Amino acid sequence: MLDFLDYNLKNKIISLFAKIFEVRLRQDKPVAVKGFDGEKVSVKYLSSSTTKNDLEKIIYSLCNYSVYSVEESLKNGFITSNDGERVGVCGSCVLSLDNVVTIKDFSSLCIRIPNDVKGCSNSYFNLFSGIRSCLVVAKPFEGKTTFIRDLGRNYANEYNVLFIDERDELSASGKFNLGKNADVIRYSTKKFGFYNGVRSYNPDVIVCDEIMSSDDLQAVQFALLSGVKVIASIHSNNIKNLLKKQFISAIFKNKLFDDIIVLDAFKPTLLKESQWLKYLSA
Amino acid sequence: MVKIFICIAVIVSSTLIGKSLTDKHAKKLSFFSLLKDFNSSLKRNVKFRRQNLIELLDLKSNDEDFNCFLSSYKLKVLSKSDEECFYPKWIDNDDKYFLKSYIEGVGKNGSQSELDFINSYEEIIDEKLLKIKEDKRKFANLGQKLGFIFGVGLVVIII
Secondary structure, three states: OOOOOOHHHHHHHHOOOOEEEEEEEEEOOEEEEEEEOOOOEEEEEEEEEEOHHHHHHHHHHHOOOOHHHHHHHHHOOEEEOOOOOEEEEEEEEEEEOOEEEEEEEEEEEEEEOOOOOOOOOHHHHOOOOOOOOEEEEEOOOOOHHHHHHHHHHHHHOOOOEEEEEOOOOOOOOOOOOOOOOEEEEEOOOHHHHHHHHHHHOOOOEEEEOOOOOHHHHHHHHHHHHOOOEEEEEEEOOOHHHHOOOHHHHHHHHOOOOOEEEEEEOOEEEEEOHHHHHHHHHO | OHHHHHHHHHHHHHHHHHHHHOOHHHHHHHHHHHHHHHHHHHHHHHHHHOOOHHHHOOOOOOOHHHHHHHHHHHHHHHOOOOOOOOOOOOOOHHHHHHHHHHHOOOOOOOHHHHHHHHHHHHHHHHHHHHHHHHHHHHHOOHHHHHHHHHHHHHHHHHO
């Protein structure tokens, strides 16, 4: 964990909490660490700050000394470490014809540390026999990725499960055990993953994180209408606000997912149809 | 009889010393030829496979100096050390500066800039290789010849 950081900084961070969720490094500001101390989740600050040079060294180490190898993800504002930590990058965007070519002059990094909690989806998984498509709804930092990874792993003991791991967070380069019947496509777009996955891998279930756009949704719809079950997640603080997102309402209208699960403070709640239908008609 | 053996030993050893003094041209040629190959493999890598640099630094050749150069740089970056990496003893300051700027510059750019970087260094390496080949042709046997002449001279004095 955090192997791309300087040895001393890493040790200082690790010593703060029993379990770390997030580390924020900002230029000339103290390092902020969010973690669980055994009782509650809190944020602690290190006395030392990070310089611009430190940030550049961290980025260089993070991309295994090869910026060209992470060029595409850097354009999207993040780099994934060898251990599956997703590092959001802030800096100055270099534009060409309105497209971001790269990011330079790094000013802050947000390191999200993936947590693999085996059994966190059992309460939902044990409710039904057979596979069900489900959409997991939660705001950031509520455990969406952890939940869908565990649910996929539960299914992978019996069914063929294809993980479309756009940011290498689900498998963490193979460090997380995803079950004996799991296949993983890493760093793929959803479009490539879903279309080729359905054609080539004959999956029973496809797991993907964070539906962000109508293109993503089209790919998900393609799989669902092809008879493949899908486990996916989406950002929203509640179902009312989720349905305000234009591109998502079609999936509710057509009832493509069997279940909608809302995660709140890592706790899953299975929504009844009546709970979201009223917002859809409104 | 003993004198003959001593004379032969003096001539052989002075020839070998002379040869080793101008051996750097051969070493230099081998080193920079491997650097050219390494640069080409970097270029192919950036264009197609996009493996990270650390994996490419594991390249093994039959030139010990070149192997040490790559592996010491790998060690330097992985240990996040500010120490200098290994440079062969026979290298002059210009070449050392060139190698330093090359090895510390690779991997720090996006793909297009990286290719531009590699291409610009490819031209410089090619120019260097031409000069090294020319120097080797001129001077490679000079030390050997001088050593031999020196040995013969010494033998004449001894006799």
